[in-house]
Amino acid sequence: xxxxxxxxxxxxxxxxxxxxxxxxxxxxxxxxxxxxxxxxxxxxxxxxxxxxxxxxxxxxxxxxxxxxxxxxxxxxxxxxxxxxxxxxxxxxxxxxxxxxxxxxxxxxxxxxxxxxxxxxxxxxxxxxxxxxxxxxxxxxxxxxxxxxxxxxxxxxxxxxxxxxxxxxxxxxxxxxxxxxxxxxxxxxxxxxxxxxxxxxxxxxxxxxxxxxxxxxxxxxxxxxxxxxxxxxxxxxxxxxxxxxxxxxxxxxxxxxxxxxxxxxxxxxxxxxxxxxxxxxxxxxx
Amino acid sequence: xxxxxxxxxxxxxxxxxxxxxxxxxxxxxxxxxxxxxxxxxxxxxxxxxxxxxxxxxxxxxxxxxxxxxxxxxxxxxxxxxxxxxxxxxxxxxxxxxxxxxxxxxxxxxxxxxxxxxxxxxxxxxxxxxxxxxxxxxxxxxxxxxxxxxxxxxxxxxxxxxxxxxxxxxxxxxxxxxxxxxxxxxxxxxxxxxxxxxxxxxxxxxxxxxxxxxxxxxxxxxxxxxxxxxxxxxxxxxxxxxxxxxxxxxxxxxxxxxxxxxxxxxxxxxxxxxxxxxxxxxxxxx
Numbered sequence: 001x002x003x004x005x006x007x008x009x010x011x012x013x014x015x016x017x018x019x020x021x022x023x024x025x026x027x028x029x030x031x032x033x034x035x036x037x038x039x040x041x042x043x044x045x046x047x048x049x050x051x052x053x054x055x056x057x058x059x060x061x062x063x064x065x066x067x068x069x070x071x072x073x074x075x076x077x078x079x080x081x082x083x084x085x086x087x088x089x090x091x092x093x094x095x096x097x098x099x100x101x102x103x104x105x106x107x108x109x110x111x112x113x114x115x116x117x118x119x120x121x122x123x124x125x126x127x128x129x130x131x132x133x134x135x136x137x138x139x140x141x142x143x144x145x146x147x148x149x150x151x152x153x154x155x156x157x158x159x160x161x162x163x164x165x166x167x168x169x170x171x172x173x174x175x176x177x178x179x180x181x182x183x184x185x186x187x188x189x190x191x192x193x194x195x196x197x198x199x200x201x202x203x204x205x206x207x208x209x210x211x212x213x214x215x216x217x218x219x220x221x222x223x224x225x226x227x228x229x230x231x232x233x234x235x236x237x238x239x240x241x242x243x244x245x246x247x248x249x250x251x252x253x254x255x256x257x258x259x260x261x262x263x264x265x266x267x268x269x270x271x272x273x274x275x276x277x278x279x280x281x282x283x284x285x
Numbered sequence: 286x287x288x289x290x291x292x293x294x295x296x297x298x299x300x301x302x303x304x305x306x307x308x309x310x311x312x313x314x315x316x317x318x319x320x321x322x323x324x325x326x327x328x329x330x331x332x333x334x335x336x337x338x339x340x341x342x343x344x345x346x347x348x349x350x351x352x353x354x355x356x357x358x359x360x361x362x363x364x365x366x367x368x369x370x371x372x373x374x375x376x377x378x379x380x381x382x383x384x385x386x387x388x389x390x391x392x393x394x395x396x397x398x399x400x401x402x403x404x405x406x407x408x409x410x411x412x413x414x415x416x417x418x419x420x421x422x423x424x425x426x427x428x429x430x431x432x433x434x435x436x437x438x439x440x441x442x443x444x445x446x447x448x449x450x451x452x453x454x455x456x457x458x459x460x461x462x463x464x465x466x467x468x469x470x471x472x473x474x475x476x477x478x479x480x481x482x483x484x485x486x487x488x489x490x491x492x493x494x495x496x497x498x499x500x501x502x503x504x505x506x507x508x509x510x511x512x513x514x515x516x517x518x519x520x521x522x523x524x525x526x527x528x529x530x531x532x533x534x535x536x537x538x539x540x541x542x543x544x545x546x547x548x549x550x551x552x553x554x555x556x557x558x559x560x561x562x563x564x565x566x567x568x569x570x
Contacts, residue, residue: 004309008318009297016290026290030330033293037325040318045311 001243003049004262011036011056014115018060021114022069035059048243049262050214053115053230055211057185068184070114077112077160078196079185080122085163085198091130092167099143102168104129107255107274109164110157110238114187115213116259118272122160129257142253142276149174150230153224154203155215155245156180157238159189164196165237169202174232176203179224183211183230188240214240217248221239239263288334289547296321296341299400302473303345306399307354321342333528334408334547335499338400342389342470342498353469355399355444356544359485362397362445362472363481370448370483376415377452377484384428387453389414392540392559394449395442395523399472401544407445408528414542420558425540427561434459434517438509440500440525440530444474452520458500459517461488464509468496472526499525504532524548534566 015036018233019029038053046057060069088105095101095137110127111120146152148256156162162178178199181188189197194205204237209221228234234252236245241252255279258264264271300321304314324340345354373390380386393414396405431437437459441447447463454461463484466473474482479490494506500521503508513519519537521530527539527548539562543549549556 005301005314005318009294009301012294012297016294026330029290033290034326037322040322045315 001048001246001263001266002046003043003044003052004266006262007049007052008040008175009047009132010116010248010262011040011052011258014053014186014207015056015060017114018057019063020070021073022060022064022066024064028063028163032060032063034255035063037114048214048216050212050240050244051216053185053214053240054212054216061184068185072187073114074159074187074193075196076121078163078193080195081112081160081163083107084126088126088164088167089170092171097271099146099171100139102171102242103139103142103255103276104132104169104274106161106164106237107257107276110255110257112158112160112187113238113241114158114260125257129274132274134275135258135269136267136275136277138253138276138278141278145251145253146172146174151227151231152176152233152235153227153231154178155208155234155236156189156194156199157241157243158187159193160187160197161237162189162194162199166199166202169199170243173195176198177227177231178203178205179208179215179227180205181211181213182207182209182221185211185213187261188213212240212244214242214244217221242267251281252279253277286531286551287550288328288337289551290330290339291547292334293325293328294532295401295545295547296325296337299338300341300345302399303342303354304348307345307349307351309349309368313348317345317348317477320348322323333499333501335497335529338470338499338525339497339501340534342500346469355381355469355472356401358470359444359474359478360481362407362443363448363478366394366397366445366448369407369411370452371554373385373411373449373452374455375424377456382401384431384456385424386415388424388427388540388561389417389559391446391449391453391522392542392561394446395540395542396428396544397443397445397472398523398544399443400525403544410542414559417482417559420543420554421552421560421562423538423561423563427565430518430536430538431457431459436512437454437461437518437520438512438516438522440472440493440526441479441484442526443472444478445472445482446522447479447484451482451484451487454484458506462512462516463488463490464493464512465490466496466498467494467506470496470498472496496526499527499529500516501529527552531564533564536566538562539564541565 019032111125208224303368493509
């Protein structure tokens with residue numbers, strides 16, 4: 001998905017939120033916004049939003065002098081999610097269709113996203129997401145793929161959400177590799193975040209090599225790319241992975257909650273919708 | 286009121302909305318955003334938002350080649366408001382307190398604001414505003430001032446809203462001068478808009494001299510300034526006039542609907558509130 005002009009105001013909103021989370025003073029917050037402003041005229045609009053976010057968050061890291069401004073936030077949400085884990089596990093186990101219930105849980109976890117600039121309430125979102133209608137639900141092909149796949153690449157998104165992903169991975173029989181970002185960017189999960197979430201108990205964790213808040217293939221490492229192109233099943237979580245992979249020529253199942261008007265309109269669904277979308281690759285979506 | 290950092294993302298949102306209303310193509314829309322980006326690092330944060338909006342809308346005018354990109358929008362909303370006028374007049378006339386009812390009508394009209402970037406529904410807003418609780422209602426001093434004042438300066442805001450202002454001015458016995466912006470900026474009312482709204486039937490219309498979406502005193506003309514400092518009563522409509530006059534040392538009654546989180550927090554009221562605020566001037570607010 002390419003960047004829309006509507007993403008530009010949002011980059012500033014995100015930058016300001018991140019600068020505040022990084023506890024910068026007002027002058028430095030302004031400096032982050034100035035730096036984003038400096039980037040805007042250079043933005044190629046055929047780039048995806050995470051490609052631009054790359055520079056935005058670089059500006060934040062440099063202005064804050066912090067390598068990982070969202071570290072505390074990430075830890076906080078992992079803790080919170082771990083507290084919810086036993087109850088969610090029970091819900092999934094007792095569901096008529098445990099796989100579908102776990103899909104819902106995993107999508108609910110996608111609300112833990114500091115890249116959108118809106119406030120959120122995890123527990124409220126969980127309640128809603130367990131009963132919400134899907135705007136797109138390609139469940140049968142997903143269930144069939146999950147049943148058949150020997151190896152599965154699961155591309156993670158945010159820290160904390162990773163605990164919810166673990167619940168879905170527990171429903172998958174094949175070997176799962178869980179890919180995380182390579183360096184800190186927004187509150188996206190790193191290897192340590194996935195481990196702290198217990199994902200290492202159910203999957204092998206690798207770095208995708210990506211330093212952007214999405215899987216930009218040209219920035220991913222060989223190990224990841226080899227799995228991406230060759231594994232039986234690819235599951236990609238969240239907006240950032242959708243934005244970077246929606247034009248890629250292979251089958252991908254996207255699981256996300258649409259949290260901004262731009263992505264909703266790109267997919268053609270109402271805002272705040274949840275989807276399990278089978279992207280067929282090529283022109284076949 | 287000074288500009289907050291939160292205003293910066295909003296300048297881009299406004300610029301994009303305006304560029305689309307001006308029917309610019311995507312490349313030119315991007316050029317408007319680039320131009321706003323160019324301005325950001327130069328923004329002095331002790332300036333008020335309208336002082337910055339001045340440059341933002343200048344960029345839009347230059348990129349669009351249109352002197353008044355909102356011309357059609359303004360005409361449309363004046364027509365719409367004129368259609369509502371007879372019904373509103375009846376509501377005001379039949380109210381127990383016609384002045385207060387007219388204040389509510391005038392504030393409801395303040396929703397016709399293309400400088401905020403949100404969608405709105407006039408008729409819905411009217412219904413709400415006729416019964417909403419005021420977050421601030423300095424009604425007694427206002428009523429007393431209206432009763433006593435021989436000359437009143439009424440600083441208008443948006444085109445269309447002007448029809449609603451007319452209903453309030455009809456309740457005022459003293460001589461009213463209605464001030465409008467000097468040049469097209471967003472959908473702010475010009476002389477022709479006030480006339481088309483029938484304000485000329487109840488007030489003398491003058492230009493404030495301001496080319497910003499608010500009354501920046503240092504950019505206003507002598508006629509306006511003389512009235513501003515010497516008239517018995519000053520009524521200022523809308524966010525832009527609040528933003529430019531909230532630190533000025535004279536009594537002003539601000540009538541507005543708070544349409545953005547920044548102004549709501551500056552005034553200390555919940556978002557979407559309506560207020561009739563007596564600003565005493567000096568440190569006495």
